[in-house]
Every structure is written in structure tokens, then in C-alpha cells.
Amino acid sequence: xxxxxxxxxxxxxxxxxxxxxxxxxxxxxxxxxxxxxxxxxxxxxxxxxxxxxxxxxxxxxxxxxxxxxxxxxxxxxxxxxxxxxxxxxxxxxxxxxxxxxxxxxxxxxxxxxxxxxxxxxxxxxxxxxxxxxxxxxxxxxxxxxxxxxxxxxxxxxxxxxxxxxxxxxxxxxxxxxxxxxxxxxxxxxxxxxxxxxxxxxxxxxxxxxxxxxxxxxxxxxxxxxxxxxxxxxxxxxxxxxxxxxxxxxxxxxxxxxxxxxxxxxxxxxxxxxxxxxxxxxxxxxxxxxxxxxxxxxxxxxxxxxxxxxxxxxxxxxxxxxxxxxxxxx
Amino acid sequence: xxxxxxxxxxxxxxxxxxxxxxxxxxxxxxxxxxxxxxxxxxxxxxxxxxxxxxxxxxxxxxxxxxxxxxxxxxxxxxxxxxxxxxxxxxxxxxxxxxxxxxxxxxxxxxxxxxxxxxxxxxxxxxxxxxxxxxxxxxxxxxxxxxxxxxxxxxxxxxxxxxxxxxxxxxxxxxxxxxxxxxxxx
Numbered sequence: 001x002x003x004x005x006x007x008x009x010x011x012x013x014x015x016x017x018x019x020x021x022x023x024x025x026x027x028x029x030x031x032x033x034x035x036x037x038x039x040x041x042x043x044x045x046x047x048x049x050x051x052x053x054x055x056x057x058x059x060x061x062x063x064x065x066x067x068x069x070x071x072x073x074x075x076x077x078x079x080x081x082x083x084x085x086x087x088x089x090x091x092x093x094x095x096x097x098x099x100x101x102x103x104x105x106x107x108x109x110x111x112x113x114x115x116x117x118x119x120x121x122x123x124x125x126x127x128x129x130x131x132x133x134x135x136x137x138x139x140x141x142x143x144x145x146x147x148x149x150x151x152x153x154x155x156x157x158x159x160x161x162x163x164x165x166x167x168x169x170x171x172x173x174x175x176x177x178x179x180x181x182x183x184x185x186x187x188x189x190x191x192x193x194x195x196x197x198x199x200x201x202x203x204x205x206x207x208x209x210x211x212x213x214x215x216x217x218x219x220x221x222x223x224x225x226x227x228x229x230x231x232x233x234x235x236x237x238x239x240x241x242x243x244x245x246x247x248x249x250x251x252x253x254x255x256x257x258x259x260x261x262x263x264x265x266x267x268x269x270x271x272x273x274x275x276x277x278x279x280x281x282x283x284x285x286x287x288x289x290x291x292x293x294x295x296x297x298x299x300x301x302x303x304x305x306x307x308x309x310x311x312x313x314x315x316x317x318x319x320x321x322x323x324x325x326x327x328x329x
Numbered sequence: 330x331x332x333x334x335x336x337x338x339x340x341x342x343x344x345x346x347x348x349x350x351x352x353x354x355x356x357x358x359x360x361x362x363x364x365x366x367x368x369x370x371x372x373x374x375x376x377x378x379x380x381x382x383x384x385x386x387x388x389x390x391x392x393x394x395x396x397x398x399x400x401x402x403x404x405x406x407x408x409x410x411x412x413x414x415x416x417x418x419x420x421x422x423x424x425x426x427x428x429x430x431x432x433x434x435x436x437x438x439x440x441x442x443x444x445x446x447x448x449x450x451x452x453x454x455x456x457x458x459x460x461x462x463x464x465x466x467x468x469x470x471x472x473x474x475x476x477x478x479x480x481x482x483x484x485x486x487x488x489x490x491x492x493x494x495x496x497x498x499x500x501x502x503x504x505x506x507x508x509x510x511x512x513x514x
Binding site: 125 | 364365373376378379380381382383384387391393401451454457
């Protein structure tokens with residue numbers, strides 16, 4: 001019991017989670033969630049985006065959310081300097097749920113409520129405040145500045161909890177985390193409109209000239225589309241856009257509303273996509289069915305169940321040419 | 330060898346002494362040891378009461394605040410209990426630090442090792458009458474015994490145990506016997 005805070009601050013488990021190995025494990029877990037637990041799709045995503053993008057994409061969206069709470073935790077565990085730096089970082093990067101004037105008004109209102117409390121409670125607070133002030137003075141003058149600042153950090157952490165919880169509300173909704181985990185956040189969601197006029201939401205994994213590799217949002221399957229089949233690609237917003245600013249902005253606050261990204265189309269999970277290939281999966285020998293799919297002006301789906309995937313766009317193009325010749329003959 | 334009244338201490342201490350061993354000094358740390366956890370707990374309690382006045386919005390932050398305050402309160406109670414059972418014992422041969430509420434720990438330092446010891450008294454120590462012994466070995470700090478009551482007397486006691494020839498030798502007598510300084514030259 002005595003050593004709980006000391007043990008937490010020196011925890012080997014936390015050190016492992018924050019180490020590259022821990023972050024790698026978290027990134028792998030997240031990749032599998034994104035790809036609906038299909039290792040082939042996960043590998044394809046990594047090969048397109050790279051490990052660094054995956055790692056950063058896993059960590060970055062979580063940073064603004066957890067930073068204020070991490071700061072409070074560090075302060076409570078008497079890690080004063082890291083706690084203050086984290087709090088400062090949160091003020092710079094974590095978007096607030098309310099505007100800056102509202103945040104100030106909230107603090108003022110809280111202070112007003114505390115001061116105009118019941119008389120008995122005020123007396124109790126004064127009775128506690130006097131010995132507390134004396135002890136702080138003894139700490140400052142006698143026990144050293146380090147001991148003094150650690151006590152201040154603990155009390156500040158407790159005082160800040162209600163304010164932080166209102167400025168940076170911690171999302172407790174399970175759906176929020178499910179969505180966050182399922183979205184490959186290092187890639188923007190895009191509305192892909194085909195030349196036939198049909199549109200869907202997906203993530204463009206690679207755009208290498210003739211072929212475009214897309215991870216469809218609804219069924220989490222990778223498709224290859226010929227560039228000529230795609231009419232438009234437009235970045236869209238999954239869920240609700242965050243329009244709030246952090247507490248401290250490096251550039252002057254905008255006088256107009258921030259630019260708004262179009263919301264993504266509703267997911268059509270559960271029903272078959274009009275672009276679902278007629279052959280559910282490619283056989284092991286590869287090129288011919290994909291070429292046939294291409295001939296059919298449909299997308300080329302990655303061969304997930306059999307564990308094989310198409311080699312690359314150039315090979316598919318060659319196969320496509322061969323089959324076209326055969327069909328002509 | 331010398332069954333003395335000094336042995337009439339708490340049983341918890343006597344348990345760790347050899348039959349022939351006599352404890353020269355036995356003491357607890359200064360109550361100032363409890364100031365930092367007490368200040369934290371009082372401050373947290375004050376903050377929690379103040380926050381309870383905010384009756385708007387979600388109640389969960391207030392619950393978290395009270396949970397943390399109760400945690401600090403329990404931690405303080407445990408610290409106080411641990412302080413109560415912690416003893417520093419000096420015998421003619423060794424220094425013992427007996428501590429631990431749940432797991433009893435007995436740290437032992439042979440007195441010759443205390444030759445590499447630093448005695449420190451902070452401002453608060455001088456005001457509240459406590460000091461610290463920093464025991465080093467090979468240039469590295471082995472143990473810090475903070476909040477030692479009667480630290481000056483204890484320091485002299487340790488020195489006299491380690492260097493008995495300095496404590497009771499002819500010099501002492503010579504000083505006593507030396508003629509008074511005659512006038513101001």
C-alpha cells in the first residue's frame with residue numbers, strides 16, 4: 001500500500017507498453033482490428049503503408065485524448081516536471097470541448113460556487129486550510145522545495161480533475177473506441193466515385209499509376225481498381241468532425257468557422273457491394289482470374305481466404321493484355 | 330554479557346538482537362517524517378470538499394476525486410503505522426533499521442562501515458531537532474537515515490562507539506587537567 005505510487009511509477013509493465021516492443025504489439029493488434037482479424041489484409045496494409053506509418057497512425061490519434069489525463073496522472077504520482085510538460089503539451093494540442101472564453105467562465109463559475117458554499121462547509125475548509133498552509137510553509141522552509149512542489153502537484157491534480165474532465169471530456173462511449181480502432185487513422189477516408197457513377201467509402205492504400213489499391217470501409221477488403229475506372233476521389237470525414245481548438249493556439253484564433261470536410265457516405269456493411277467480384281477469391285495460381293476480373297471491368301480483390309494475393313499491378317496488366325488477346329482470337 | 334536495562338525495549342526489537350548483544354540506542358524517526366504525506370492528505374481533503382460544492386454536470390469527476398483522496402488518506406494511515414513500528418537500533422557492534430508493517434525488514438550495518446558516514450542537518454532539522462545520516466560505501470550512498478531525533482547526541486554516541494580511544498583517553502583527562510588560560514595576552 002505504501003509503495004503503490006512508487007511501484008506504478010517504476011512499473012515494468014508500463015515500461016514494456018511504452019517501449020518500442022510494446023508500441024509494436026499495440027500497432028499489430030490495431031492492424032488486425034482494422035483488417036477484421038484477417039492477417040492477409042493486415043499484411044497488405046502494412047506493405048502499402050509501412051510500419052512507421054502504422055505505428056504513428058496508432059499512437060497519434062490517441063495522444064490528444066489521453067494527454068490531459070496523463071498529465072494529471074503524472075502529477076498525482078509526484079512526477080512534477082514531466083507532469084507540467086505534459087499539461088503544457090495538452091494545452092497546445094488537445095482540442096477542448098468548449099471555447100476558450102467558456103473555459104474561463106467555467107473556472108470562474110466553479111470558484112464562485114466554492115466560495116458561496118454552505119457556511120459550515122466554509123468553516124470546515126478554513127479549519128483544514130490553516131494547518132495545510134502551515135505544513136506547506138514547513139515543507140518549503142525546512143524539508144526542501146522538492147517536497148513542497150510534490151505536495152502542490154498532488155493537490156493541483158485533484159483540483160484540476162473536474163475542470164479537465166469538462167474541458168477534455170474523456171470519451172466513455174464504447175462505439176467511439178471501436179470506431180477509432182477500426183479506422184486506419186494514418187490514411188484519410190475517401191469517397192471513391194467510379195466512372196459508372198457508383199460511390200463508396202474507402203482508404204486508398206496506394207496509387208501507383210494504372211492501379212489504385214483501396215481498402216473498402218464496409219467489408220474491410222482490399223480491391224484494385226484501374227485508375228481509368230475511378231472518376232473522383234474526395235477526402236471525407238468519418239463520424240463527427242472536431243472543430244474545437246486547443247487552449248493555446250500558436251496562430252491567432254480564426255474569425256471564421258474552420259473549413260468543413262464532407263461527411264463520408266454511410267457504411268453499407270452487411271449487404272453485398274455492387275463492386276464485389278464475382279469470383280470470391282483468387283486461386284493460388286494467380287493471374288488468370290484477376291485478369292478475367294479486370295476484363296469484366298470489375299475490381300480485383302485480394303485473395304484472402306486462400307492466403308494468396310496478387311503480385312503487383314504490372315503483372316496484372318500483363319495478364320490482362322494476354323487474356324484480351326485470347327478473347328479476341 | 331551485559332544484561333542491562335537497555336534491553337528492556339519493545340519485544341519487536343529484542344527479537345533481532347543476539348543474547349549477548351546490548352542496544353546502546355533505540356529510537357524512532359522524528360514525527361516530521363509524516364509531514365509530507367499529511368500535507369498531501371490535508372490538501373486533497375480540502376480540494377475534495379471544495380470540489381463537492383460544484384454540483385453541475387457529471388458526477389464521476391467528483392467520485393474520482395474522493396477515491397483519490399481516500400487513497401491518500403489510507404496511504405497516510407499506513408505511513409503513520411509504518412513509522413510507528415520503525416526503529417533504529419545501535420548496539421556495540423552494528424546499526425539496525427527495523428521497519429515494515431506487513432513485511433518486516435531488518436537492515437544491518439556493521440559499525441565499522443559507519444566510518445564513511447555523513448551527518449546532515451537541514452534548516453527544518455535544526456528548527457525541529459532532527460538530522461540525517463547518509464551512510465556511504467566506496468563513494469556510493471548505501472543508506473539514508475532521515476528524520477533522526479537527537480541526531481547530534483546520536484552522532485557523538487556512534488563516534489564514541491566506533492572510536493572509543495577518542496572518547497575516553499588521556500586527552501580528555503589532559504584537557505580537564507590543563508591549567509586555565511591565564512588572562513588575555
